Amino acid sequence: MSIVEKAAEKLKALQQLGLQASPPVESESPHPTPAIERLQERVRSGDQGGETESPPWHIDHMALKRAGLLAVDEKANDRLADEVRRIKRPLMRNAMGKGVEAPVNAARIMVTSAVPGEGKTFTAVNLALSLAREPDFEVLLVDGDIPKAHVTRVLGLEKHPGLMDVLVDERRHPDEVVVRTDISNLLVVPVGDRHRLTAELFGSLRMDYALEELGGRNRRRLVVFDSSPLLATSEAQVLASHMGQVVVVVAAGRTGQHLVNAALERLDNAQYVGLILNMSRLPASENHYDNYYGQYARLSQGEA
DSSP: OOOOHHHHHHHHHHTTTTTOOOOOOOOOOSOOOOOHHHHHHHHHHTTTTTTOOOOBBBOHHHHHHHTSOOOOOOOHHHHHHHHHHHHHHHHHHHTTTTTTOTTTTTTTTEEEETTTTTTTTHHHHHHHHHTSTTTTTTEEEEEEEEEHEEEEEEEOOOTTTTTHHHHOOOTSSSGGOEBBBSSTTTEEEEEOOOOOHHHHHSSSSSHHHHHIIIIITTTTTTEEEEETTTTTTTTTHHHTTOOOOEEEEEETTTHHHHHHHHHTTOOOTSSSEEEEEEEEOSSSGOOOOSSSSSOEEEEOOOOO
């Protein structure tokens, strides 16, 4: 009888006695998979089939028009688009380093005014929309007017975390509050939860870090801040200290020269500062306003 036959006979005899042969035990791998890798693999497996990115946030143009942030008819919109093009050209040249003396942090643009009601939010929104049409740039519109939060409210982002949440909570990364919109090349950061120490938070090292993450590491991204008026809040001046370019909106026939001068005195001489004459009834070629460090252009719509 061969060895195989003997083994078969022995196995048959054991089965007749009601015993079962134990299955062979596999030897343990000499290099077991670390627990963290097994966990990561489980997470990846769980993510399969699910959405990896939330849908873009819808920008309601009708809501913007009702809020006075967009021109109400096509003729006015065409005129506005041409005027905003004049405003953005020097800003873009500086951001690309093509200006005569391009300022530091030129990709950070703050839109402000001396006092409320001069059209700064209207200007900031339309400037951001116009810049987003440029194929070489991505634009991040940040609502930096913490008390008013007009951009946040009009876009329906009141419940979304925003800039203040990043400054207060160091565990939150700035990218977490960036909202991608359904307008090509346009992103938005809302205000978030308001804080009574806004000026102090704007002047903190955490603010420096947040600004670097929001725009400084991407040379193709322009960051446009809608700021509170310079003479209305203390944080506007602090925010301006982080900017390379500041656009000051002046309402024609409404803002006194002494208010404009007081606002300009709160800015740093190293910045590029441009003045915009808003709500003028005269053609752009007939408008005259003193230059500060930059240029001015005219807007004829909006008071937000």
